[in-house]
Structure formats: structure tokens, C-alpha cells
Amino acid sequence: MHTDTERCVRAVQSKDARFDGWFFTAVTTTRIYCRPSCPVVPPKAENMTFYPSAAACQQAGFRACKRCRPDSSPGSPEWNQRADLVARAMRLIGDGVVDRDGVPGLASRLGYSARQVERQLRAELGAGPLALARAQRAQTARLLIETTALPMAEIAFAAGFSSIRTFNDTVREVFALAPGELRARAPKRTASPAGTAPAASSRAPGVLSLRLPFRKPLNPDNLFGHLIATGVPGVEEWRDGAYRRTLDLPFGHGIVALTPHPDHIGCRLSLTDPRDLTIAISRCRRMLDLDADPDAVDGQLRSDPLLAPLVDKAPGRRVPGTVDEAEFAVRAVLGQQVSTAAARTHAARLVTAHGTPVADAEGGLTHLFPTPGQLAALDPESLALPRSRRTTLTTLVSHLADGRLKLGAESDWEESRARLAELPGFGPWTVEVIALRALGDPDAFLPSDLGIRRAAQELGLPHTPAALTARAAAWRPWRAYAVQYLWAIDDHPINFIPA
Known part of the structure; x- marks a missing residue:
């Protein structure tokens, strides 16, 4: 989506939170990147550049906005609705594979060469696996800094950094604040809509x-x-x-x-x-x-x-x-x-x-x-x-x-x-x-499920598996979500939260 400049500008100007995580806005005059719903006054359109990931923004020399905290955006829905190489790589990076096993370990899990993985991630996301993992480490570091009393050295290694120096340099580069300054500012940020809970509530050991x-x-x-x-x-x-x-x-x-x-x-x-x-x-x-x-x-x-x-x-x-x-x-x-x-x-x-x-x-x-x-x-x-x-x-x-x-x-x-x-x-x-x-396939479908067949019959939909599958073609690629709506017709405990 980040290549559709006109659509991105409209989303930023309307502060549309639906697009948080879909793309990031980098402001060329301030060298800051934001989520689309950032509460500050939107910059001029000619000063906006759009990137598909926080890692790409950081790699281009932009730092995270202190107001909207773009690293706390919901993740892009792309990675959970696709099964191609890039989507699977992003799910694995989110699962910490690069931090544990490096890029060779990531490539091995995917069944591709490290060069192929690097090339495809750069082409779609503007950043390779190391940069994407680094952005994730920075977010983890911020969470630990602001929500725990752990010493900074412990936070550095818990977040996946190889050294305290790399941890300090990365935090300063991404957030324009030293780790100690981030912790000092944390109480002022507890009202952030997508940030952490108040620091005092998370000081219990562990x-x-x-x-x-x-x-x-x-x-x-x-x-x-x-x-x-x-x-x-x-x-x-x-x-x-x-x-x-x-x-x-x-x-x-x-x-x-x-x-x-x-x-x-x-x-x-x-x-x-x-x-x-x-x-x-x-x-x-x-x-x-x-x-x-x-x-x-x-x-x-x-x-x-x-x-x-x-x-x-x-x-x-x-x-x-x-x-x-x-x-x-x-x-x-x-x-x-x-x-x-x-x-x-x-x-x-x-x-x-x-x-x-x-x-x-x-x-x-x-x-x-x-x-x-x-x-x-x-x-x-x-x-x-x-x-x-x-x-x-x-x-x-x-x-x-x-x-x-x-x-x-x-x-x-x-x-x-x-x-x-x-x-x-x-x-x-x-x-x-x-x-x-x-x-997590969003198009998975259960036409033979008894509850689905009962719901289909009640709605007037075809209720034999073959006929229902044919009718459900119009719901693709979201048939797994249609299953949730059909199941909800039944008076079953799976549809209710206990009082």
C-alpha cells in the first residue's frame, strides 16, 4: 500500500487508525517517522515519504515519533493472510528466529537460500532480515525499559542485543533518547493508546x-x-x-x-x-x-x-x-x-x-x-x-x-x-x-462441520458440503471469518464470555 501515495496522504490527513501498521509516514523535514493516526498536525504532502516497515524507516535514517510510537502499531495484516516467502519470513522474524538462529537459520526454516530471502524482503519491505529483527529488538527493549525495573544490561541481552554498546546505540538511534531517558519519561506516556500499561502496575518481579x-x-x-x-x-x-x-x-x-x-x-x-x-x-x-x-x-x-x-x-x-x-x-x-x-x-x-x-x-x-x-x-x-x-x-x-x-x-x-x-x-x-x-489460513473452510451446516440451513444457504463450498467462493479469501459468523448463530458456549 505504501506505493499508493495519494491514498496514504489521505489516510495521514484524516488520522485514520485503520491503516496503522499497513505503512509508515516519514517526514523529510523532521527526519521522524509516524503511524498514519499520529495526533500531531499532519505535515505537508510534499514532505511525506511512505515506507512499508519501521525497519525501512530506520534504515533510511528516520527516528520514531515520541507521540504516536509507531513501533507499537498493530502488525501488518499482510503477514497473516498470505503464505508466500515474505509472509512466512515475517512470521518467523516475529517469532524471534533471526535472534536465535541468525539469517541462515531463517533461510533453512523457509527452504530457501539466505540470498533469496534477503532479496525478496528488501524488494517488498525495503529492509533485510537483520534490519527487521533489529527493529523488533528495539521495540522489545523499549517495552522492557518502560515496564520493568530490570537493569539495562539485563534488558540489552533479554531483547536480543549482542552487546550493551549495540543496545545503547540502537535505542538512541531509533528513539532519539538514551535508555535511561526512555525510562525516566515512561510515566508520562501511560496514556498512549497503543503503548504499555502504567509502569507501576508491572513492577512485580518477573x-x-x-x-x-x-x-x-x-x-x-x-x-x-x-x-x-x-x-x-x-x-x-x-x-x-x-x-x-x-x-x-x-x-x-x-x-x-x-x-x-x-x-x-x-x-x-x-x-x-x-x-x-x-x-x-x-x-x-x-x-x-x-x-x-x-x-x-x-x-x-x-x-x-x-x-x-x-x-x-x-x-x-x-x-x-x-x-x-x-x-x-x-x-x-x-x-x-x-x-x-x-x-x-x-x-x-x-x-x-x-x-x-x-x-x-x-x-x-x-x-x-x-x-x-x-x-x-x-x-x-x-x-x-x-x-x-x-x-x-x-x-x-x-x-x-x-x-x-x-x-x-x-x-x-x-x-x-x-x-x-x-x-x-x-x-x-x-x-x-x-x-x-x-x-492461520484466513480462507480455511469447514463445509462438513455440523454447526456450519445447521447455520447454513437456518440462513437459507446451501447446506450440503459441495453446494456450500460453491456458494462460499464469493467469501474468499476470508472464509475462515465466515465460519466464525456462521458458528455464532448457534447457542453454544464457544460464542460467549462467561459472566
Whole structure:
């Protein structure tokens, strides 16, 4: 979008928050870059230059605006609605792969050469993987500086910097303030619409309180309702108005509490290692689909006169995702042809028998969901499942554990579908529900789902799978969102947040 100068200028002049994260405005006279909704008086059009990423702005010599904090914008929806190389690379960079494994590790996960990855990222985003990761490190550093009492040296390494000098230089370059100055100014910034929560609320040891921004509108009912209704005891819970769950992270583990608010999602993170902050935030954002563009989605679905009333009644529905793709695949198999309650019971037994115990001082969370490696050793006879489903589960776990099947942020959606379909017991419903909630394909569709067929019949839509699929072609590429609106017709706990 950043190449459409006229459209970008209009968005900046109207301070349109819908475009935050889509592009960034660099002002040539001040050498500052902003989000489109920046509250300051818009500059003259001839003094605006537009970039597709904060990293590209920084690489061109611009520093972040202190008023609108462009590094706190919602992420571009492009990276979660596409499955090409650039989109998959951006999801992996958001997942901290470059910081942990370098550019060669990123390229290896994608199946391309480092040169190809570099070339394509530069062509589309104006910055290579190192610059994009550096911009992300700067944002993580700011969050830690402003919301914790950690010493600066600890923050530098937790944010992924190789040295304190590099940390200091980067913070000064990006924010035009030294790290100590950023911390001193933090209390004055707590009213920022997309910034962090008040610093005083996050000074408890090991606990970070943040605000996760999104593009309005956001309907939390099905989003949180689905997570709560299907939550695995010991791993997930609803407590004091927050969805809480354990997180298995590269450097340790964590517990997150996510609370819906009208203009942000409150996020309280307890981490055993602060180096996991970036990846924890990234996974929570993906689980809650916070980088979606509801105007594009709802606008397309409203074009169908039978869907339009559902969209108008409760716009901004998101697709509930997951923080762990392998975990969700296991849970999808456990949920085959059984009730939600039965699926939760089966999952809870696996967690108790094979999950890693954790301590939760604030609630009732007890375990991490077991990894494929931990589940690979389970005895199939111990599973209270039909024999055919035991085979399905153990085959899935084996393929995940040895790497024959990969369901991470780097996954090509169609390739993953094909590999899943080759496994015994994986029919169209299981493959598509994994594509919808684990892979994050916005066009995943479940025409054979009983709830979808009932909703379709009630609306007067075709309700046989083939006929409904043909009719749903008009909803592409947002059929996963149409699924949420259709599911919402049913009086089911997944559509409601507990009182």
C-alpha cells in the first residue's frame, strides 16, 4: 500500500487508525517517522515519504515519533493472510528466529537460500532480515525499559542485543533518547493508546503488564468464548475476567493473562526468562488474530446479503488461533467425533500424564502442554480412545517429533494440508480445522462441520458440503471469518464470555 501515495496522504490527513501498521509516514523535514493516526498536525504532502516497515524507516535514517510510537502499531495484516516467502519470513522474524538462529537459520526454516530471502524482503519491505529483527529488538527493549525495573544490561541481552554498546546505540538511534531517558519519561506516556500499561502496575518481579493494540472493531465474544470453552484444565483457565494459559517458550516457560478491553487487550506476562518476551507477545497476537483487518474482512462478507445481517449485528469477529501449532493438532485429533467436554477430558489426561509441571502463584494452572517429543513415548493402550484414533494420534505425534511434519509459522499452508491428509484418520474436517486455527489460513473452510451446516440451513444457504463450498467462493479469501459468523448463530458456549 505504501506505493499508493495519494491514498496514504489521505489516510495521514484524516488520522485514520485503520491503516496503522499497513505503512509508515516519514517526514523529510523532521527526519521522524509516524503511524498514519499520529495526533500531531499532519505535515505537508510534499514532505511525506511512505515506507512499508519501521525497519525501512530506520534504515533510511528516520527516528520514531515520541507521540504516536509507531513501533507499537498493530502488525501488518499482510503477514497473516498470505503464505508466500515474505509472509512466512515475517512470521518467523516475529517469532524471534533471526535472534536465535541468525539469517541462515531463517533461510533453512523457509527452504530457501539466505540470498533469496534477503532479496525478496528488501524488494517488498525495503529492509533485510537483520534490519527487521533489529527493529523488533528495539521495540522489545523499549517495552522492557518502560515496564520493568530490570537493569539495562539485563534488558540489552533479554531483547536480543549482542552487546550493551549495540543496545545503547540502537535505542538512541531509533528513539532519539538514551535508555535511561526512555525510562525516566515512561510515566508520562501511560496514556498512549497503543503503548504499555502504567509502569507501576508491572513492577512485580518477573511480571510484565502490556497493552496489545488491534484494529477496531474487535468482537471478543467468539474469540475468548472459543478459547475458554475448549480450554484444557491445568493449561488454560478463565479467572477474574482474563483468559490465562501456560506458554512453552524457547528459553523457558511463561504464564499469560489476556483481558479484553474496548481499545486494547490487557496482557500480563510472567516469564522465567525475559528473552522470551518478543516471542510470547507474537504468539499471543497470533492466537487472538490481533493483526487482522476487520474492514477488509467484513466488507467482503457483507457483499453476501445472507451474511450481511450477521456481520452488521456483531462486526469484527476474529479467528481464534493457538500459541502452539503442534499442540492444537494433537487436540484436534482428540476432538474428532466427540463433544467439547470429552475432548477437554482427553487432553487433560495427556497433560497430567506427560506435561511438564509449572508453578502458578495467581491461579490454577499446573502444566505445560506436552511436546511431541514427550508424547512420542506414550503407550497407546493407555489412551481411552478407539483403536483407530490411537493410531491417528500416535502417527501424528511421531511425524511431529521427528520433523517429517512441520506446522510452525514457516509452514506453507497447502503443503501442510497435503502432508496432514496423508496421515491415517485425517479427513477434510481435521485438516481444515488445523489450517484454520493452527496454521492461520484466513480462507480455511469447514463445509462438513455440523454447526456450519445447521447455520447454513437456518440462513437459507446451501447446506450440503459441495453446494456450500460453491456458494462460499464469493467469501474468499476470508472464509475462515465466515465460519466464525456462521458458528455464532448457534447457542453454544464457544460464542460467549462467561459472566
